[in-house]
Amino acid sequence: MPDTVTRPLGAQISHMLKARGVDVVFGIPGVHNQEMYRGIEEAGITHVLARHEQGAGFMADGYARASGRPGVAYVITGPGLCNVMTPMGQAYSDSVPVLVISSCLDETAAQRGQLHQMKDQEIAASTVTDWSHTARSTQAAYALVDRALHEFATARPRSKHIQVTIAQLQALAPPASAPMAGAGQTGALKADLSGLIDQIKAAQKPLFIFGGGAAHASAAARSVVAALSAASFVSYAGRGIIAPDEPLFFGASLARPDSAGIIGKADLVIAVGTELAEVDLWRAHLGHTAPMIRVDIDPEVLSDRQRAEIPVHLDAALFLAALADGLADHTASTGWDASEVAKARAHWRSEVDAERPGIVPVCDALRAALPDDTMIYSDMTQLAYVAKEVWDMEQPRHWHHPYGFGTLGYATPAAIGGAIARQGKPTLAIIGDYGFHYTVQELGVAVELGLSLPIILWDNGKLGEIEDSMVRAQIAPNAVIARNPDFCKLAEAFGANAVQPQTIEEFQKAVRAAFDADAPTLIHATPALTA
CATH class of the missing domain: 3.40.50.1220 (TPP-binding domain)
Incomplete structure (x- = not known):
């Protein structure tokens, strides 16, 4: 039977998304977007509560990369939208179908001093997305959602942002029409090749x-x-x-x-x-x-x-x-x-090993320890930089990295989104000590969900890549070392498992065990790993 129930538009949006195949939404509720939360449970959507909007956006990104379906995030006006802009920029850069839906103030030009007020958050979001538009009516909201989902399926998938005024989210609205017919195949073959x-x-x-x-x-x-x-x-x-x-x-x-x-x-x-x-x-x-x-x-x-x-x-x-x-x-x-191909590849591998000594053997050991079909999410860290060049993948779309925008803090929340999408299949995060600080709070989400997620924390005690770059540029390597906490104790404080292997063999053993754990496991690894 078609849905004919009249509800506030905020609730109808969740029902619309569910009817179009969206099963999971990542986000954080607030007084400005609470109407979007009215219909989530009724629609049958699972909501994942992030600890920061940046985490929500990266989780949506990781979910999309793993599932091939759009990742959706709900955020509030103003600071919520600003916080999710970095993930939106990353998804835009890497062609990931992420849809962010936010609330926005009804009026900004003629009134000042409102909660969460920005001068123009639509324009702000447009700088890091394919497009950003405001829905000031029910039909506009529905049309924009359908447009976003259609473009994800038929064009280069890039992040998009829809904002709906608070008054419109609260207003009663009829349900959205039935989903459109299949979008068809991208770029239909017309030319004679x-x-x-x-x-x-x-x-x-x-x-x-x-x-x-x-x-x-x-x-x-x-x-x-x-x-x-x-x-x-x-x-x-x-x-x-x-x-x-x-x-x-x-x-x-x-x-x-x-x-x-x-x-x-x-x-x-x-x-x-x-x-x-x-x-x-x-x-x-x-x-x-x-x-x-x-x-x-x-x-x-x-x-x-x-x-x-x-x-x-x-x-x-x-x-x-x-x-x-x-x-x-x-x-x-x-x-x-x-x-000659083999000779070139061997030469390049030796170059990589010489540029960042000691990391190639760690990559080889990690690769040998992983179960088949493992999906990896990596961050801006030297372990990942080496792996990208020397680690051949058996199948595509199984190593995800913040390639273009190059943000720190991506791997942990993105891997959480990927693990949710993969429902028990092996998923792994690789992140550096500095990047881990950016989104460490999302470890609480992985614990809350009981994810068997190994998180390899590569700790060289500094911004190692930046230090190397500054030295090459003959700049004194200032501001590249920060005091780190006891990462294992920090992880345990969240309720996660933690281990600090001292040898390559212990490292491999820890990785294998982490896939069978009933909680995420922080594997604190340093360049001091020895065979």
């Missing part, structure tokens, strides 16, 4: 670069590179798209300076679902001298400074599926040498 496929077939040394936008097309990507005997790189966000044992796979090494020379040897470069951004390359130009085919769902990417000769505005999965079909009877010979 036969000429493009022939050009790819004719290449003697084709080179593919896969980014996070191709993560949902891993099977087709693997089929294509095998059929063409093509070499390939992945961006950090694209790790797992290509199998680690693929002999012509250069790994996630685009940021190695001499990768430009290797890319320059290709006679055709095909970049699929990747921004080729600063955080992918750390140089202005990819290094190619051959023509580039650039495939992306975002037209802005197709017109960037890499200036692809052949831009293709298309979803990666559709492009790769069409290409795989076109290669069904293709027999390729390759100009790439597998031994």
